[in-house]
Amino acid sequence: xxxxxxxxxxxxxxxxxxxxxxxxxxxxxxxxxxxxxxxxxxxxxxxxxxxxxxxxxxxxxxxxxxxxxxxxxxxxxxxxxxxxxxxxxxxxxxxxxxxxxxxxxxxxxxxxxxxxxxxxxxxxxxxxxxxxxxxxxxxxxxxxxxxxxxxxxxxxxxxxxxxxxxxxxxxxxxxxxxxxxxxxxxxxxxxxxxxxxxxxxxxxxxxxxxxxxxxxxxxxxxxxxxxxxxxxxxxxxxxxxxxxxxxxxxxxxxxxxxxxxxxxxxxxxxxxxxxxxxxxxxxxxxxxxxxxxxxxxxxxxxxxxxxxxxxxxxxxxxxxxxxxxxxxxxxxxxxxxxxxxxxxxxxxxxxxxxxxxxxxxxxxxxxxxxx
Ligand code: SF4
Ligand code: SF4
Numbered sequence: 311x312x313x314x315x316x317x318x319x320x321x322x323x324x325x326x327x328x329x330x331x332x333x334x335x336x337x338x339x340x341x342x343x344x345x346x347x348x349x350x351x352x353x354x355x356x357x358x359x360x361x362x363x364x365x366x367x368x369x370x371x372x373x374x375x376x377x378x379x380x381x382x383x384x385x386x387x388x389x390x391x392x393x394x395x396x397x398x399x400x401x402x403x404x405x406x407x408x409x410x411x412x413x414x415x416x417x418x419x420x421x422x423x424x425x426x427x428x429x430x431x432x433x434x435x436x437x438x439x440x441x442x443x444x445x446x447x448x449x450x451x452x453x454x455x456x457x458x459x460x461x462x463x464x465x466x467x468x469x470x471x472x473x474x475x476x477x478x479x480x481x482x483x484x485x486x487x488x489x490x491x492x493x494x495x496x497x498x499x500x501x502x503x504x505x506x507x508x509x510x511x512x513x514x515x516x517x518x519x520x521x522x523x524x525x526x527x528x529x530x531x532x533x534x535x536x537x538x539x540x541x542x543x544x545x546x547x548x549x550x551x552x553x554x555x556x557x558x559x560x561x562x563x564x565x566x567x568x569x570x571x572x573x574x575x576x577x578x579x580x581x582x583x584x585x586x587x588x589x590x591x592x593x594x595x596x597x598x599x600x601x602x603x604x605x606x607x608x609x610x611x612x613x614x615x616x617x618x619x620x621x622x623x624x625x626x627x628x629x630x631x632x633x634x635x636x637x638x639x640x641x642x643x644x645x646x647x648x649x650x651x652x653x654x655x656x657x658x659x660x661x662x663x664x665x666x667x668x669x670x671x672x673x674x675x676x677x678x679x680x681x
């Protein structure tokens with residue numbers, strides 16, 4: 311179940327500045343829709359990082375060089391979710407050292423590849439350092455991007471940076487494109503170049519259900535229960551999401567262990583009270599789990615259509631679904647949905663649009679099997 315939001319006037323959003331991109335053609339440098347989440351959920355983290363050890367033998371990070379030829383590497387330094395790991399944690403304000411790591415990885419493993427750095431354009435110092443470094447390296451390109459969610463989704467990254475259209479969930483390695491985040495670059499350097507053991511990863515802990523937002527260094531194989539011990543507020547119920555409340559998953563089994571795919575844990579208070587006049591709250595944006603009498607009918611506001619980053623019309627899926635015509639959703643480019651969750655997030659009627667979309671997609675797959 312995706313997380314719901316209280317109403318905020320979408321019309322009153324500030325307009326998004328155009329993305330500046332130094333190398334790609336103008337028509338590839340922006341997408342419609344999306345949402346600048348850090349404004350709505352500004353999160354501050356303490357710079358002290360706690361180490362959390364596993365009870366058992368920790369697993370090791372392993373990097374497998376792709377079997378396919380890698381023509382392009384995209385390093386994503388443009389996280390768009392407030393609960394994602396901030397760049398400073400890995401870069402430590404020493405961008406040239408990080409870029410030298412990248413250079414060694416490329417030289418050793420991907421000598422023929424072109425490397426594109428997608429950097430949050432708001433991090434001016436990092437952008438400047440990267441541009442200076444790239445000016446001496448003909449294999450490196452720098453793309454300052456506006457960090458509007460979900461710009462860092464592979465579908466949008468490839469479209470914006472390489473001008474390539476890919477399908478949601480498609481393995482980009484099969485197209486010769488390897489996408490890496492900062493933490494994975496650092497781990498590859500440690501394990502493959504320096505030959506050190508890497509058995510832990512940095513995880514961001516945040517949300518209204520926690521005593522504070524923090525970053526922890528967790529050994530792989532540690533349970534979520536152990537990570538959250540003494541960190542959750544003692545009052546009330548809470549819900550736990552892995553990799554964010556928008557495109558991640560809610561979990562109930564806290565014995566689940568951390569692996570390299572877990573970037574963050576978001577804990578939200580389970581609210582069990584009604585919100586007064588949620589439809590006219592224009593200055594408030596709350597990630598809430600409140601379902602008490604909140605669900606309403608579609609009011610044809612089109613907010614979901616306007617926010618969709620891949621130009622879909624989520625309300626059409628909803629209406630097909632409620633008419634009992636789930637299979638008709640496939641007529642409206644359902645397969646292009648990148649499951650970012652923004653339509654559910656923005657819907658003032660708190661409709662579970664992404665949940666419906668996933669259900670229709672599953673039906674579509676069944677249908678393909680039969681035909
Ligand atoms: S339809 Fe899909 S891609 Fe569009 S906003 Fe909803 S979840 Fe995101
Ligand atoms: S589904 Fe929600 S956001 Fe979309 S038109 Fe209906 S009420 Fe508006």
